Amino acid sequence: MTQTAWVLSLTQFYLGLGFMLFFLALELGLSWVLLVLRIRARHEAAPLLAYRFWVRIYALTLIIGFAASLPLLFQLGTLWPDFMDRAGEVAGPLLGMAVLTAFIFKSCFLGAMLYGQRSLSENAHTVVVGLVAIGTSLTAWWVIVLLAWLQHPVGAVLTEDHYQVVDWLKLLGGAAPPLFGVLLSGGLLLAATLMLSLTAQRTRTRPSDAGDRTVLIGGTWLLLGAVVLQVVLAAWLGRMLLPVQPARTAAVLPQWTTGPVERVSVFAWLDVAGGRTVWALEGPDLLSNWLTQPQEAVVASGAHRDASPQAGAAKAGPGAQVAPADAAPAAAGASEVQGLNDLIGMRPPVWFTYASSRLAVLLTAVVGLMGLWALWRGYRLGFEADSFRARTRTGFQALVWVALLLQAVGWMHVLVGSLPYAVYGTVTLREIGSVQDEFGLWLVTGLQVVIYGALGLGFRQLLGHTMRYGVVPVARHRGRA
Incomplete structure (x- = not known):
């Protein structure tokens, strides 16, 4: 695979994955917002208008998100044909559960949720809305477990270039809980901002009602809560991933040479070709220690110890020299970090990784x-x-x-x-x-764009x-709304 083909394949896959994750997050956030509104609507009229x-x-959102997820299954086979051969025992059951949950658990109750409000009792319809929220969460959970496992492969052993699951409970743990929390909090954040924006815009052409006021109050507090929740969960995720991903x-x-932890920079200008930092505004020592600790806990948790000796010789392509995946944390130690100059050929795009971390913090503050202000x-x-x-x-x-950019x-x-890893530390793209x-x-x-x-x-x-025009009632001639 040439470099151009590799970049284009990665661009295609990330476009589809990003598009699907956006609608999945928004769908997830809205599902729980609807459940809260439906519960409140049992005693108040205003939440029912908003619901x-x-x-x-x-x-x-659900329809577009479902349509966006289908191309990913084809891309997984056309762009990365050997992935299922390497990690099919892990990815196959997780993808199967995601499809099963989406088609059966969630879709079975979606029709009753959308069209059965007048046919069901208040309690029954509230339960249906709750089951749709649970089904949406389970669908997202299986997808996130797979993405988290690719970032932090635990619970499976690499034997003769094939992963075999040895502990499903450990595999379902790892980085999955904080990563799912990031998706959920991001979905709540997107839902809250959309609620505020649409409510503010729709009152340009029509008088506001009690439902609009309910949405504005709930959306504002949901926005602030989602920001706090995402900060905490993103910090938890970073605390888990950074020690096991030295690059x-x-x-x-950034740090270019292997050695004691250098002070993290608030902002810096990097000379990637020269392997140095031209200028940097340094941050506090506390932040540097947080980014790199605790290394001993990572080794003890078995981040890469599930891999067999074959996994230590991670293949990056012809002629690449790669250190064993499970040797990185131990070699660096609790107070040392592997430098970027020692990871040439096995490091991510340095400028993008560095700048995106700062931009995410800045956008969160904004x-x-x-x-x-809202x-x-x-x-x-x-x-x-x-x-x-x-x-x-x-x-x-x-x-x-x-919020979308964040x-x-x-x-x-x-x-x-x-x-360049597909499964971090062992299998490259x-x-x-x-x-x-x-x-x-x-x-x-081009067609995908x-x-x-x-x-x-x-x-x-x-x-x-x-x-602008509001909601058209469903099955008006039957008296349903």
């Missing part, structure tokens, strides 16, 4: 400050959307895009920071990639139509 509007948005740690610091404006105006000025509505619109940067840091014509890859990549762009634009247009 009837947002359940249509959820259905639209990512060195790029985040979203948090904008959330506080709370202040809301209380000042009594959460009456009719009282919002044009700049306030514009601010809510901008908040959606900032999720994109965070997930790209997680995915790109683990390159070049090993499992297919030999394809570059012209075909360019063509498919056009199709995903059209889907994204269509989603935005449908949101605008729903926002």
